[in-house]
Amino acid sequence: MTDDLLLRQVRPLGGPTADMLIRDGRIARIAPDLPAVPGVTEEPGGGAIALPGLVEAHTHLDKSLWGMGWRAHQAGPTLRDKIDTERRLRREWDIDPHRQSTRQALLSVGHGTTAIRSHVDVDTEVGLAGIEGVARTRADLANLVAIEIVAFPQSGLMSRPGTLDLMDAALRAGADVVGGLDPCGIDADPKGQLDAVFALAETHGKPIDIHLHEPGELGAFSMEMIIERTRAHGMQGRVTISHAFCLGMPDRDRARALVADLAEARIHIATVATPSRPVPLVEDLRAAGVTLCAGSDGIRDTWGPYGNADMLERAMLLGLRNNLRADRDVEHALWCCSGGGARVMGLEGHGIAEGCRADLLLVEAESVTHAVVAHPPRRLVLRGGRVVARDGHSLREAP
């Protein structure tokens, strides 16, 4: 008995039809008309396009209400309203981080996502319960999807005493990345928060991913402080800024100068392609060589009702937000939702080529751009060479 697999008649990255031999969790051969291998299961590809596993590079697995029945949205318009409403409803509604992260992660698996970076709340009320719950999910689903946990001080780091110790404990308890959040807007102490975040990263030898919603010059100010510390701590290539709305500021020269500095410090950007806010532009970042990854952000949670964990649909939203129309540009939007995330998460062997890890999906479409704009159900999803989803659904039942 082996998990090796021979995929017949697939189109790698939308190219010519070929067979694909999967051995020991990797793509061993890609060629037309491969000979049958005794003992190796064959799977008909039906001419479907093979794409590398999608990467959900910014979400909140601990927050989703998926499967809990419809709940009318309650939060007010400000960021603070949403944070406070969430703190209240977390108590009232029993939003169990383990159960809910399992549900959302399996939804992702069904859509062909093979790796997830999730921010997980750490605060003085929830303590490490979120981290522990998602860490259990990470272990349970290790064969289905790679989960990276960002310890995320959602309610503030400096402004909520005790949180810094909890962040330290979260990193000792298995969080993979140090999170941060609007050092001016939430903590009103940019020096304090950013020094603390970089110190935690240094102590634990972990990368950083900071939510930066701050708009315009305020966001630019915080961003410059992050760039400065990235250089000073030798953290090039290990820092991500999520949202980075300030890069959508009207002063395009100022934004492009910031992008040039990000490129020089090898800082990555994570986007949701938020249609209602100024956002970092795909073309600016690509031209400067900044890696852009993408995510769903919260999925049907107390922050809002939207989201379905489909990163092919996210690539469409990224394309629409950036007015990308040419096939090569839409393909780049898809790369942000796959290879970009893999680079940010440091995933080895991501791609569709001999030697790559067999983290991949099959989707029936005429071209890669067609797959993005139509995002039909994934025919098959492999993770480490094993079939983990068929026809849009994870083979593992959600709780």
Place this chain on the structure above:
Amino acid sequence: MTDDLLLRQVRPLGGPTADMLIRDGRIARIAPDLPAVPGVTEEPGGGAIALPGLVEAHTHLDKSLWGMGWRAHQAGPTLRDKIDTERRLRREWDIDPHRQSTRQALLSVGHGTTAIRSHVDVDTEVGLAGIEGVARTRADLANLVAIEIVAFPQSGLMSRPGTLDLMDAALRAGADVVGGLDPCGIDADPKGQLDAVFALAETHGKPIDIHLHEPGELGAFSMEMIIERTRAHGMQGRVTISHAFCLGMPDRDRARALVADLAEARIHIATVATPSRPVPLVEDLRAAGVTLCAGSDGIRDTWGPYGNADMLERAMLLGLRNNLRADRDVEHALWCCSGGGARVMGLEGHGIAEGCRADLLLVEAESVTHAVVAHPPRRLVLRGGRVVARDGHSLREAP
């Protein structure tokens, strides 16, 4: 034999479960546990939500490449590039207006759209071929979907001599609405184009729908000229401005003053909720009492690869673009994609209530907002009381 129908166990507008008796193409009764009617077919609703037919209030049925095999996007970035590329590819690719409009309209029917306003090109090259092709579709599909044809001078009205006569001929040949397009940006003759458009409307007794992509103060200038003529010609309630990107200008006071004038002149706005452009804001328009309708714009055509004719998904995009999160706000976004379009098209009896036309759809969702964010396949679609689609697909086969 009768087309009357008894829908069992549906939830009108997401409310309590009831039965719905359809007689002579109208909703005759809505009440729990209606008695069976001899000779009347019963249809199980399974607790699905019943919504009024969706209205695609801005599209281009003559342009879609749907079903023609994937074609890589060729147009350059400017509006002029897209117009010129389309003129060229229309010749090279045999984009038959009758066949393509039939395909797109049936796609709409499958998604629960019961009325479509389509702009159709009129220019010195295509002549009336587009109008005639879509008019055939309008007649062929009259029992499936109401189609309204806007004679649309895509390549310019004043700047392309001969077009004005063709517009006149198009209106005599059965076009329902007089179209226009960027009177400054395309024709560089706002007085000329707008006087001509309003004169055509007066001569033929037809309403008006003008594409206005012009941004900022340029668009505001053209909009003021449209408002002035709407008043002068007594056209209140019969003029629509499509896109109206200028209402998304940064100067919110200026935009709101324009919105107040639109309200006073009872001018409607049609939006696509374009994520990459400034757009009219749902809340501004609602507060002022301006009717907002919505559409898909072009669907997979030489202008771009996106679109699928699903107006529930469009409601989601409208919600995302406007940062609508509360259920009542998302429900309003859906109303724009349904009741708003019905009002703009002057459709009598649109709605879910006794006496309304039985133009409606059933969708399995927990709430109306859930139906918008998840937009699952439509279980059943009725048009004038007849079943026209099941499980996401029109019962009429596409050519």
